[in-house]
Every structure is written in C-alpha cells, then in structure tokens.
Amino acid sequence: xxxxxxxxxxxxxxxxxxxxxxxxxxxxxxxxxxxxxxxxxxxxxxxxxxxxxxxxxxxxxxxxxxxxxxxxxxxxxxxxxxxxxxxxxxxxxxxxxxxxxxxxxxxxxxxxxxxxxxxxxxxxxxxxxxxxxxxxxxxxxxxxxxxxxxxxxxxxxxxxxxxxxxxxxxxxxxxxxxxxxxxxxxxxx
Amino acid sequence: xxxxxxxxxxxxxxxxxxxxxxxxxxxxxxxxxxxxxxxxxxxxxxxxxxxxxxxxxxxxxxxxxxxxxxxxxxxxxxxxxxxxxxxxxxxxxxxxxxxxxxxxxxxxxxxxxxxxxxxxxxxxxxxxxxxxxxxxxxxxxxxxxxxxxxxxxxxxxxxxxxxxxxxxxxxxxxxxxxxxxxxxxxxxx
DNA sequence: TGTACATCAGTGAACGCGCGTTCACTGATGTAC
DNA sequence: TGTACATCAGTGAACGCGCGTTCACTGATGTAC
Numbered sequence: 001x002x003x004x005x006x007x008x009x010x011x012x013x014x015x016x017x018x019x020x021x022x023x024x025x026x027x028x029x030x031x032x033x034x035x036x037x038x039x040x041x042x043x044x045x046x047x048x049x050x051x052x053x054x055x056x057x058x059x060x061x062x063x064x065x066x067x068x069x070x071x072x073x074x075x076x077x078x079x080x081x082x083x084x085x086x087x088x089x090x091x092x093x094x095x096x097x098x099x100x101x102x103x104x105x106x107x108x109x110x111x112x113x114x115x116x117x118x119x120x121x122x123x124x125x126x127x128x129x130x131x132x133x134x135x136x137x138x139x140x141x142x143x144x145x146x147x148x149x150x151x152x153x154x155x156x157x158x159x160x161x162x163x164x165x166x167x168x169x170x171x172x173x174x175x176x177x178x179x180x181x182x183x184x185x186x187x188x189x
Numbered sequence: 190x191x192x193x194x195x196x197x198x199x200x201x202x203x204x205x206x207x208x209x210x211x212x213x214x215x216x217x218x219x220x221x222x223x224x225x226x227x228x229x230x231x232x233x234x235x236x237x238x239x240x241x242x243x244x245x246x247x248x249x250x251x252x253x254x255x256x257x258x259x260x261x262x263x264x265x266x267x268x269x270x271x272x273x274x275x276x277x278x279x280x281x282x283x284x285x286x287x288x289x290x291x292x293x294x295x296x297x298x299x300x301x302x303x304x305x306x307x308x309x310x311x312x313x314x315x316x317x318x319x320x321x322x323x324x325x326x327x328x329x330x331x332x333x334x335x336x337x338x339x340x341x342x343x344x345x346x347x348x349x350x351x352x353x354x355x356x357x358x359x360x361x362x363x364x365x366x367x368x369x370x371x372x373x374x375x376x377x378x
Numbered sequence: 379t380g381t382a383c384a385t386c387a388g389t390g391a392a393c394g395c396g397c398g399t400t401c402a403c404t405g406a407t408g409t410a411c
Numbered sequence: 412t413g414t415a416c417a418t419c420a421g422t423g424a425a426c427g428c429g430c431g432t433t434c435a436c437t438g439a440t441g442t443a444c
Contacts (some may be wrong), residue, residue, distance in 0.1 A: 003438075004439080005440080005442085007440095032429085033430080034430075044431085045433085047430070048431095056433060
C-alpha cells in the first residue's frame with residue numbers, strides 16, 4: 001500500500017488538503033511537518049518527497065485554502081451559485097463561524113496575513129480583489145460599496161470567532177448580516 | 190546599574206511595553222523571551238524575576254495592547270477625545286494602517302484571537318464590547334448599527350494591511366472611511 | 379502467464395538549532411550601627 | 412558621615428524538548444523478457 005505512483009499523487013493531495021484545513025483552523029504557523037504527516041497517516045521523512053520545504057507547503061496551503069474558501073462562499077452544497085442575499089446569509093452564519101477549517105480563508109487569516117511575507121500578501125490580495133469585484137457585481141458595479149460590504153463581512157466573521165459569549169457572537173452576526181444584505185437595494189450617495 | 194528596586198519596576202514596565210508593541214506588529218506567537226529581553230537590553234535569565242512564564246507575559250501584553258489601542262482610538266495626540274467623524278478618520282487612516290504596533294490591538298490580532306485560549310478570548314471580547322458601546326453612543330445608542338460600523342472598521346483596517354498594492358489599500362480605507370463616517374446621520378430602518 | 383530486476387514512495391534514526399526555563403553566582407543597593 | 416553586611420536584580424551556562432531537514436534503507440510496484 002502507498003508505494004504506487006497513483007498513490008503518491010493521492011497522498012500529496014491528502015497532505016495539502018489537510019494543511020489547507022488546518023491553516024484556517026489554527027493559523028499558518030501552527031503547521032508542523034511531523035504532526036501534519038502523522039495526521040495523514042504517514043511519517044515525517046516522506047514529506048520531502050512531496051514538498052521542497054515547510055514554507056513551500058505553507059504557500060501552497062494558503063493558496064488552496066483561499067480558493068476553497070472562495071468556492072464555498074459562492075456555491076451552496078447543492079452547487080448552485082448564490083445570489084447576494086444568500087451569500088451574505090451564508091457568510092455570516094453560525095455554521096460558517098463554527099467551521100473555519102472549510103470556510104473563508106481571508107477571514108480566518110486576515111491579521112496573520114497582514115504580517116506575512118510579500119509573496120503571501122500578494123496571493124491573498126488577489127483573492128480579496130476577486131471577492132470585492134464579485135460583490136460589486138451584485139451592487140450595480142459599485143466597488144466602493146462592495147469594499148464596505150466585504151470589510152464588514154470579513155470583520156464581523158473574524159470578530160464573531162473571538163467573542164466568548166455565544167449570544168453576543170450570534171447578535172453581532174445577525175446585526176451585520178441584516179445590514180449588509182440590505183445594501184443591495186438603494187444606491188446611496 | 191539596574192539593581193535598585195525602582196529600577197526593577199521600571200524594567201518590568203519596559204519589558205511589558207515592548208511586548209505590547211511587538212504583539213501588535215508581529216503577533217502573539219512572535220514573542221520569544223530571549224529576543225524580547227535583549228531588545229530591552231537585559232539577558233533572558235532575568236525575565237523570570239518579572240513574569241511567571243512566557244504565557245503569563247503574553248496574557249499581560251495582550252491586555253496592555255488592547256488598552257493602549259483603545260486609548261489611541263479615542264484620543265488624539267493632543268489628548269482631546271475624538272468625535273465620531275474624527276474617530277473614523279483616524280482609525281481608517283494610512284498612519285494607523287502603517288503603525289500597528291501602537292494601534293488598535295483588536296484589528297491587529299482578530300484572526301489570531303479567534304483561535305486563542307478561552308481566557309484571551311474573554312479579555313478581547315470585553316474590549317470589543319467597549320468599542321461597540323462607545324461607537325453606539327455616537328449613533329443614537331443603536332448597537333446594531335454600531336456593530337456594523339465596528340465590523341467594517343476592524344475588517345477594513347486588517348484588510349488594508351494585507352493588500353500589497355498601496356493604491357488599492359488606500360482606496361479600501363478611503364471607501365470604508367467615507368461610508369462609515371456617514372453612518373452617523375440618518376437612522377436607517 | 380510467470381520470473382527477475384529496477385525504480386522509487388515511504389520509513390525512521392540522526393542532525394543541528396532555537397526555544398522556554400532553571401539555577402548558582404555576582405555585584406550594586408540600601409540598611410543597621 | 413562612614414563602615415559592614417544582607418538583600419536581591421540581573422547574569423549566563425546548562426537543561427530538556429520539539430522542530431525542520433537529511434539520508435541510508437526497505438519493500439511494494441511495475442516493467443522487461
């Protein structure tokens with residue numbers, strides 16, 4: 001078992017997928033080569049057959065996490081693309097708050113990314129841009145208003161994960177969800 | 190030098206102040222006892238005369254960073270308390286974005302705090318609460334709208350630190366600053 | 379279809395390194411006379 | 412005011428530990444005949 005060529009590709013995929021999850025749940029720096037490999041059922045030595053180094057893995061895991069997170073934001077389990085109200089409802093849901101490992105990597109890693117190296121910041125910047133543009137499409141192309149909506153959504157989700165009292169955390173999500181969902185109608189200014 | 194009792198209190202203060210800055214610039218996990226002490230001009234061994242452990246220091250540094258950050262948000266260099274428009278302008282300024290070490294610790298550490306232990310989350314929750322209440326005071330006591338304003342401000346500041354292109358980062362700050370400042374007038378809904 | 383062999387994915391011991399923490403020591407401070 | 416001594420803030424060597432990385436090895440895979 002595990003010595004075939006197909007097996008190698010499969011294992012690489014499992015390592016990367018697990019890393020992309022863990023990075024969102026515990027942060028980029030939480031990844032240790034040994035722990036990651038054993039969680040996937042392998043030993044640490046084999047890691048370097050798949051990746052150049054820990055930091056190579058981290059870069060790929062970040063990219064993967066951002067892509068997965070973006071897909072989750074726009075698609076339902078059913079696979080149908082979400083309209084604006086649906087996006088906001090799903091993004092600012094308790095489900096999303098409680099499952100960072102499969103959620104938006106922007107919100108999961110904002111403050112970490114602010115101090116990351118230039119390469120990581122560039123990668124994440126691109127995903128922030130896509131997010132804003134995608135929201136702008138729902139808001140008559142108004143990028144400024146989209147920037148507000150995205151900032152509020154990312155901020156609220158990240159804050160909701162800090163707030164210790166569940167009722168208060170829920171209330172924050174609800175307040176921002178209702179407000180942002182209403183930004184679709186009525187172009188102000 | 191540095192063997193007097195007054196000197197001890199002074200050194201403890203310098204260690205804590207430096208840690209509170211570094212925690213905001215580089216994250217909680219970036220603190221190493223040896224590096225911190227040598228930045229303050231002391232050797233690592235003396236650390237344990239001031240704090241029980243690294244994690245004790247971290248808890249105190251977080252508290253300190255949150256308090257300093259909150260003061261900075263509401264007071265100008267001159268010392269006068271800021272009105273709402275002033276708060277928003279200052280919070281979402283390039284100056285604040287570029288000086289995380291003296292700025293709001295909530296924005297500097299949101300995503301980190303989301304995965305911190307319960308004690309740290311509680312401490313930070315209290316500061317989030319105060320921030321929201323203080324903003325609500327400016328918005329006719331409307332806590333829901335204050336939650337939106339705070340989420341947008343924290344989200345925008347944290348995102349602006351990730352965005353690699355300075356012009357785009359500036360544009361995000363400006364868009365959210367203008368929008369949030371305008372939330373003071375007109376109670377919607 | 380069956381056998382012999384080369385390949386190479388994965389193993390696990392070993393490495394150097396940085397870190398948090400401990401502790402015996404030093405020498406300046408400040409008190410007692 | 413001056414001397415002797417106790418205190419204790421800070422020093423730096425040493426510790427155990429976990430981590431990223433390397434490498435000689437193993438044994439299953441898959442190819443050549």
